[in-house]
Amino acid sequence: MNEHMEIDTPKKIIADNIQLWYNRGQKFFTKDGLRLLAKQLDKHKEQVLTGSVLHQTTIRGDNIQTILDIDEGIWKDLRCRHGERRDGLSIYYRPLHMMLSQRDMKFFDLQKAYLSTVIMRPHSHHHHPHHKPALLPPNFSPTELTHLFTSTQQRWETSEQHGYLKKLLTLHRRRLASVTKIVAFACGPLAEGDEASLTQHALVLSLQRIIGAIKEEGVESESESDDAEEEETMGLTQVLGEFWRVLRGEEREKGKGKGKGKEREEVKNEEEVRCFAQDPAYRPLDQEVLDGAGITVLEDPRAFLEVDDNAFVVSISPNAPVQQIVADLASPAAIIQLRTGAGADPVSPRVEEMLSGYMRLELIYHKGLGDVLLYIRREKPRREGTK
Structure with a gap:
């Protein structure tokens, strides 16, 4: 066996699949998916989302459930200046290079690695060295x-x-x-x-x-x-x-x-x-x-x-x-x-x-x-x- 042969780890298999589907023209962001996400977030804000459970479909076609009131500890936001989000849940859109590298995952999850959009809680936003803290309240009328x-x-x-x-x-x-x-x-x-x-x-x-x-x-x-x-x-x-x-x-x-x-x-x-x-x-x-x-x-x-x-x-x-x-x-x-x-x-x-x-x-x-x-x-x- 070649000692330098790259081992097909789960992370590499996922990256290879994502790249393959991307090259074939699969859309990672769709209006149907975003519309469903918006409706569920609206229900959660109104406190009528059953069990506070968010339902999503990954780009592989898996049905994923996320409990919005619990921090699963999977994701980290590496974007600079994202402290401008004041409070509440926010949507994190995963760019292609992050989906391929999985650097935005604190803990690897085999299914959720195929998600293109995830929900961030407020305290998940502090993983960039140049993070910008929330600004002072406005003083204008x-x-x-x-x-x-x-x-x-x-x-x-x-x-x-x-x-x-x-x-x-x-x-x-x-x-x-x-x-x-x-x-x-x-x-x-x-x-x-x-x-x-x-x-x-x-x-x-x-x-x-x-x-x-x-x-x-x-x-x-x-x-x-x-x-x-x-x-x-x-x-x-x-x-x-x-x-x-x-x-x-x-x-x-x-x-x-x-x-x-x-x-x-x-x-x-x-x-x-x-x-x-x-x-x-x-x-x-x-x-x-x-x-x-x-x-x-x-x-x-x-x-x-x-x-x-x-x-x-x-x-x-x-x-x-x-x-x-x-x-x-x-x-x-x-x-x-x-x-x-x-x-x-x-x-x-x-x-x-x-x-x-x-x-x-x-x-x-x-x-x-x-x-x-x-x-x-x-x-x-x-x-x-x-x-």
């Missing part, structure tokens, strides 16, 4: 926070970065006319007064207005593909320079006679584009202010149920593998996300395959957003059945 958010919106929408983004979206309006909703993940709690969180939510509302204006204006029948192909083949430096010259010139012209009429015209059709946001760190104050602004706050995992081929996804700094989940659920019309795909939201072969069908467009760095990219789907995907 609803009026004060609304004023702060409105001020951030005004600064964002008068910034050069916003103007450039608007030009890009307008250029590719033919591909964006089908968008019916903006779905945002992990934008952070407004109540901390954090510039990044405030700006990300301002971005969501600006996307609603821009897409609403595109839909209201309608799209001419002739194809814009020639313009898009030309823009894709140009060097990024040339693209940026070209748009900056146009932007500065047009903004100066618009500024000469700018009034409130144009703003009214742009937002008139907003109701056709809905906004959803999901972040386990939201507090009641965040929800109150966001509801007032026109953003519907959804409990985890319900925002994922809103992701479809007509969605515009915003996911800039999530603590979950949003890219991998989205790639299993749909091919959104557009995505805005960080350039890097490391940390809690890593890329995977399936994510790379999905994004290969998108135009990858550079955005101008903004301190409130970071180094983000815009992805716009080239063609509407063909679906074989439902997911």
Whole structure:
């Protein structure tokens, strides 16, 4: 026998199976599974879940039961900054590399190693050396926070970065006319007064207005593909320079006679584009202010149920593998996300395959957003059945 031959341990067999099924195209995250999980968590919150027992099906097809009121001690959360979850149970979405390595298991369980989503209890969140403790309670009143958010919106929408983004979206309006909703993940709690969180939510509302204006204006029948192909083949430096010259010139012209009429015209059709946001760190104050602004706050995992081929996804700094989940659920019309795909939201072969069908467009760095990219789907995907 070869002394160097690798032994097929249970962990290796599981990893090999997971990799095999993944390569064959099996979806590890499905809307049916997330919908069932959401219903059971709702019942548990209302104290009507029988025996507090959660029922799940693993990717191997096993039926698993978990008693939610007891910490089984199986899982550990290695994600940085997950201390933003204040209290109660939370969903931990296992990215592909964790399912393969099983590093997120304190105690190995042969069946539960095949789970793609697990439930974490509050004290299960302290296994990362850079863990961020829960932040102090908010000191803002609803009026004060609304004023702060409105001020951030005004600064964002008068910034050069916003103007450039608007030009890009307008250029590719033919591909964006089908968008019916903006779905945002992990934008952070407004109540901390954090510039990044405030700006990300301002971005969501600006996307609603821009897409609403595109839909209201309608799209001419002739194809814009020639313009898009030309823009894709140009060097990024040339693209940026070209748009900056146009932007500065047009903004100066618009500024000469700018009034409130144009703003009214742009937002008139907003109701056709809905906004959803999901972040386990939201507090009641965040929800109150966001509801007032026109953003519907959804409990985890319900925002994922809103992701479809007509969605515009915003996911800039999530603590979950949003890219991998989205790639299993749909091919959104557009995505805005960080350039890097490391940390809690890593890329995977399936994510790379999905994004290969998108135009990858550079955005101008903004301190409130970071180094983000815009992805716009080239063609509407063909679906074989439902997911």
